[in-house]
Amino acid sequence: MPFMSGLKNTLFLWFLWLMACGNIANDKTTDTTASGSVSAEVEKAIVVxxxxxxxxxxxxxxxxxxxxxxxxxxxxxxxxxxxxxxxxxxxxxxxxxxxxxxxxxxxxxxxxxxxxxxxxxxxxxxxxxxxxxxxxxxxxxxxxxxxxxxxxxxxxxxxxxxxxxxxxxxxxxxxxxxxxxxxxxxxxxxxxxxxxxxxxxxxxxxxxxxxxxxxxxxxxxxxxxxxxxxxxxxxxxxxxxxxxxxxxxxxxxxxxxxxxxPIRPSPNLPNDQAINLYPSLGLFEGTHVNAGRGTEFQFQRFGAPFLSEEHFEFSYTPEPNFGSKNPKHKGEICHGLDLSKYPRMSVVSLKWLISAYEHSRDQSAFFKTSGFTKHAGTTKLQLAIESGLGEEEIRKSWQADLARFKAIRAKYLIYP
Structure with missing residues (x-):
């Protein structure tokens, strides 16, 4: 029958089209636009x-x-x-x-x-x-x-x-x-x-x-x-x-x-940018520098009144808000950097910490020694910054410990 023959041909062509677009796969689905055209493949969503x-x-x-x-x-x-x-x-x-x-x-x-x-x-x-x-x-x-x-x-x-x-x-x-x-x-x-x-x-x-x-x-x-x-x-x-x-x-x-x-994990980590910058800017918590607490850009900026306004042109004033009733340098103009648009990171960066120290008007009061050591996990980082070592040289000192940890970590990974 012509109708059945045409239907078979149509179904066969539809099947080939699906295969070509990658719609038949074990671990991927296909996203479709409002017009019905097929966009890039998207991976299956994570289920907690x-x-x-x-x-x-x-x-x-x-x-x-x-x-x-x-x-x-x-x-x-x-x-x-x-x-x-x-x-x-x-x-x-x-x-x-x-x-x-x-x-x-x-x-x-x-x-x-x-x-x-x-x-x-x-x-x-x-x-x-x-x-x-x-x-x-x-x-x-x-x-x-x-x-x-x-x-x-x-x-x-x-x-x-x-x-x-x-x-x-x-x-x-x-x-x-x-x-x-x-x-x-x-x-x-x-x-x-x-x-x-x-x-x-x-x-x-x-x-x-x-x-x-x-x-x-x-x-x-x-x-x-x-x-x-x-x-x-x-x-x-x-x-x-x-x-x-x-x-x-x-x-x-x-x-x-x-x-x-979808839910902020704590009051001062409001979004993906803050969470991604937190490993790097969190090190400021052990210093006299404000890391955005008392603003709506927590861990997306840093600043302090004693940082050089000639070097750091960005400024802001921390005020009490949700999650920070008494922020560091409350009510004072803080000079620093806005990192709210900074690209996604895959390293712990020291460049901002080093730059803040180098452009501080009172380096002797920059670190709260006990607090910084608790965050860094070592006294070596503060000593390295105070002695003028650069970021790359400091990062090299981590590598042997990182290699040892990665060997331990590999034994317990559930996911690739």
Whole structure:
């Protein structure tokens, strides 16, 4: 029949067209424009572990659960499109009759309203009635009594892959406390927006603390789930204990994929640019230089009243705002640089830190020694800058430590 013959030919041509456009593939889909034409291939979207409920609800049923959470602990309504909205993980689990006993809150608090470094108080969540135990107040490690009665602790917090960002320290202390009580730990993995590289000085043992508890570089290139496995297996938990650890992995994630965070992970990291510049500009936190706190461009600019206005033509004035009630140099004109349009980085840059030091009118007061060392993880970086070494020479001094860490890191990567 002519109609059937024509239909067969049409279907065959349609099939060939699909093949040519790459629409039939194991791990890619095709984006289509409004006019119906085919655009470039796009990779499958990342699915966070919290959305993979079929993988972990069975581990929670019938258990008394404690949860370490903050505003980023969400299940996205559109699993592959975070912009469709979300529901907090705790709200979702309660609606599914999971027996949540208490919430543990990290730096910035469960609802994420506290300033950096501001103590977080115990309390009760007004939305759920759950008791909240602070892990950024009187104690940063759960006590035996605070874990009493729990069968499992679930950890789900968005990290940004920078050593001095304190959520990984909270994870480590939770794992240690749970190991001592034989309480299993369940980590729901999330992407690392700085997971595409490894760089920076390595934390030295004598300087380890809450801004860096393990011998890792400033940027370590691992998801929080991969990091949990590494510290567990490397014997980095206090006393060499090992937690009963389960990590629910991401779907469709690789370390080279870019990931735009739909929720700011803390008050002073408002967007992708701030998160990408944070490893480099975060080093200013241990100096007298303001890194954008008290503006709407946190970690996208830096400045101070004592920096040379002849060299630094850009200026701004920090004022109290969300996440920074008392910013450095509040109400003073700060001379510095605007980096809000700077291209995406894949290294820790020292050029801005060095330039600020060189063009400071009072170099003797530039560094807060203890604070800078805690962020850098070593006294060597400050000494190198003060002695006039250039960025490339300083970076060369990191390479042996980076090579050793990468060999360790490779054993625990879940994703390519």
């Amino acid at each position: 572990a919290a959305n993979r409920t079929s993988e972990y609800l069975k581990l929670l049923r019938g258990k008394k659960v404690g949860i370490v959470a903050n505003p980023t602990s969400v299940i996205f309504r559109g699993p592959t499109d975070p912009h469709q909205g979300y529901t907090h993980l705790i709200d979702s689990l309660l609606s599914l009759d999971i027996n949540i006993i208490k919430v543990f809150s990290p730096e910035h608090g469960f609802r994420g309203m506290a300033d950096a470094g501001e103590a977080v108080k115990d309390g009760v969540d007004t939305q759920t009635g759950l008791p909240i135990t602070s892990l950024y107040g009187k104690n940063r490690k759960p006590t035996a009594s605070q874990l009493e009665g729990l069968d499992l602790v679930l950890f789900d917090i968005q990290d940004v892959g920078v050593r001095f960002y304190t959520y990984i320290a909270t994870l480590q202390l939770v794992m240690e406390a749970c190991a001592a009580k034989n309480i299993p730990v369940l980590v729901l993995d999330r992407p690392n927006p700085n997971g595409h590289y490894v760089d920076g000085p390595t934390m030295e043992k004598e300087h380890q603390g809450f801004l860096g508890m393990t011998p890792i570089p400033l940027v370590y290139g691992m998801t929080i789930g991969e990091y949990a496995i590494m510290i567990n297996e490397e014997g980095w938990l206090e006393g060499g204990v090992k937690a009963d650890l389960t990590v629910i992995p991401l779907e469709n994630y690789t370390h080279e994929k870019t990931y735009s965070l």
